[in-house]
Amino acid sequence: MYKSIVYCAAFIVFLAFTSAKQGSPQKDWTSLFDGKTLNGWKASDNPATFKVENGTIVVEGPRAHLFYVGPVNNHNFKNFEFKAQVKTTPGSNSGMYFHTEYQDTGWPSKGYEVQVNNTHTDWRKTGSLYAVQDVKEIPAKDNEWFTQHITVQGKKVTIRVNDKVLVEYTEPDTLTRLQDKPGRWISSGTFALQGHDPKSKVYYKDIMVKVLPD
Numbered sequence: 001m002y003k004s005i006v007y008c009a010a011f012i013v014f015l016a017f018t019s020a021k022q023g024s025p026q027k028d029w030t031s032l033f034d035g036k037t038l039n040g041w042k043a044s045d046n047p048a049t050f051k052v053e054n055g056t057i058v059v060e061g062p063r064a065h066l067f068y069v070g071p072v073n074n075h076n077f078k079n080f081e082f083k084a085q086v087k088t089t090p091g092s093n094s095g096m097y098f099h100t101e102y103q104d105t106g107w108p109s110k111g112y113e114v115q116v117n118n119t120h121t122d123w124r125k126t127g128s129l130y131a132v133q134d135v136k137e138i139p140a141k142d143n144e145w146f147t148q149h150i151t152v153q154g155k156k157v158t159i160r161v162n163d164k165v166l167v168e169y170t171e172p173d174t175l176t177r178l179q180d181k182p183g184r185w186i187s188s189g190t191f192a193l194q195g196h197d198p199k200s201k202v203y204y205k206d207i208m209v210k211v212l213p214d
Contacts, residue, residue, distance in 0.1 A: 030072050032123040032191070033057060033058075033207040040070025045105050049195035056087075057193065057204040059094055064195040067102040072209065078188040079212035083149040086116055086126075087203040088142045088189035093120040095130065098150060099187050108192055110183035114150055114159055116140050116194075116202060127159050127166035132184075135166050153185050153212055 032040065035055040043050050049061030057066070069075050082098060093116070100111030115128035118138050128134040129150065139161040140146035149160040159167040171186045193204060 021154070028210045029208045030210070031172040031206075031208055032068055032070065032072060033205070035205070038066070040068060040072075041104055042067050042069045044103060050193075053142055057207075058201070059193060059195045060198075060201040061106075061195055061203070062198055065097070065103075065108055066193045066195070067100070068191045071103060073181045073211055076188055077152075077190065077209065077211065079153050079214055081149065081151045081210040081212065082191060082208070083147055084143050084207040085205045086119045086140075086148050087145050088116060088126070088140070089201045090119050090142050091121075092142070092200040092202050093122060093194075093196040094200060095118045095196070096148065096150065097192040097194065098152065098187075099189040100192050101189050102192075108183075109181075111187075111192075112184060113194070114148065116148065120196075120200070129157060129159060129167050129169050133167050133169045133180070139164065139166060151212075152186070154179055157186075 037052060038050060038057070044065045044067070046062040046064040049059060049064035050066045051058050060120060078100070082096070084096070095113045095116050097108050097111050100108045103109065110177050112132065113130040115124050115130050116126055117124065118126050118140055119142055124130060124134045125136060125138050127139050146162050151158040155171040157167065157169045158165060175185060
């Protein structure tokens with residue numbers, strides 16, 4: 001009888017552990033960057049703006065954008081969580097695009113940009129949903145790693161920096177600004193990292209995505 005109770009207790013503990021492990025919020029995170037190469041990514045304009053050093057994507061050079069074109073979800077994301085470790089340098093400017101698509105040149109015409117800028121002259125700072133819901137106060141420091149985290153669920157966009165919510169935006173059904181930027185709306189697409197100008201040097205690592213249900 002005693003052995004039966006011990007076995008039952010052990011089995012219950014095993015089930016609880018297995019259930020907790022399966023329910024772990026980290027389980028569904030997938031890396032988009034292997035830390036060694038730019039496999040799965042494609043650069044526009046000036047590909048030399050992007051290189052890999054010491055497990056990071058280094059962004060430095062003339063305007064260019066690095067689009068994810070890899071196999072994860074066939075590089076097409078609708079509802080998701082996307083996050084990366086980012087490090088800016090003094091005066092640098094960059095950004096993360098979502099719901100975008102590859103184009104050979106120019107600023108991406110499709111999707112939204114989430115700003116990466118702590119001390120550049122542009123007043124729209126890190127965490128801004130660029131020119132839609134902007135952040136004026138600097139949420140992170142140059143030369144220090146911080147986490148930028150974007151969640152899109154339906155028409156709601158939530159942006160966090162170091163786990164602090166900076167932006168909560170719900171896209172309205174009617175967008176008058178589409179006359180100026182017809183591609184800027186919630187839809188689906190891939191991600192892109194921005195190389196803004198030759199004086200901007202920014203680092204990215206631990207680039208991850210979690211696909212959310214529709």
